[in-house]
């Protein structure tokens with residue numbers, strides 16, 4: 001019997017999960033749940049239904065794992081613990097400072113209802129966190145570097161859009177090549193924020209808006225841009241639509257470490273991602289972890305987990321026996 005997956009919230013990640021399920025024959029879509037009028041939400045899977053989140057109790061026995069696809073700022077802190085009372089859950093919570101608090105809430109809800117919750121799944125947090133952890137465990141004497149990009153930062157794009165006179169905008173985060181090269185060479189430089197990444201903004205200004213003022217407001221914006229070298233390009237609405245409508249992202253997790261009695265040997269571990277679509281990749285990771293949640297539940301486990309707690313074999317559609325044949 002296939003694993004019945006529910007999608008809670010239908011935005012970029014929700015659609016991405018739906019696409020990923022198409023590639024995982026051991027799973028099927030049990031339904032999409034939305035706060036909006038279900039009739040207004042068009043999904044891709046023929047024969048599947050969209051339900052109001054208010055009716056979720058009725059679907060308690062029809063869904064094995066609910067994949068939470070809401071936003072981290074205000075949706076997931078409420079939705080994940082609530083859903084963990086009824087279903088095994090997986091989410092992509094990425095508000096770094098609040099992960100311990102979120103973990104505690106999901107853990108309590110999941111444990112008291114015999115459910116599994118896996119939180120903060122995706123690429124960062126998620127696959128990047130896991131690869132940083134592996135590298136640290138293997139090379140305790142070393143230094144970590146994470147570079148993001150080239151990719152769209154939604155938060156920074158939103159910040160530019162909020163400036164008076166800006167009609168639309170896209171912001172890219174770009175790693176600095178010379179810093180990346182130094183780290184890949186096994187050097188362990190101390191890098192400032194400015195030395196690691198640059199920011200590039202494509203801005204559509206309102207007609208008659210003062211472009212010099214907008215550029216200055218962007219470049220001097222505290223927390224978002226003032227610590228970076230930022231380039232601002234003013235372009236037309238058509239150009240933004242044509243060349244900047246995707247949501248690419250990615251980056252590099254690198255650890256360089258020393259071994260040997262006198263630390264004479266250097267090793268560099270690198271994990272990199274180049275993603276055409278940030279949400280579609282994130283969703284693919286969520287779906288693999290939904291399989292793990294289901295399998296852990298079959299073993300009678302409950303409570304909240306993160307990517308650190310899940311053994312790799314639980315993610316794979318293949319059996320342990322099949323996987324062992326691929327050890328070499």
Ligand code: NDP
Pocket residue numbers: 008009010011012013014033034035036069070071072073092093094095120121122123124125126278279282
């Ligand atoms: P979206 O803004 O696309 O969707 C969030 C929610 O908004 C949906 O669940 C949906 O809920 C609602 N929504 C979506 N479209 C519409 C619409 N047209 N009108 C009204 N409401 C709508 O967010 P994303 O899917 O892009 O991202 C979700 C979260 O994923 C982010 O907040 C981020 O924190 C996290 N993330 C984590 C990553 C990681 O590596 N860990 C990577 C990428 C993202 P409903 O259907 O109920 O209305």
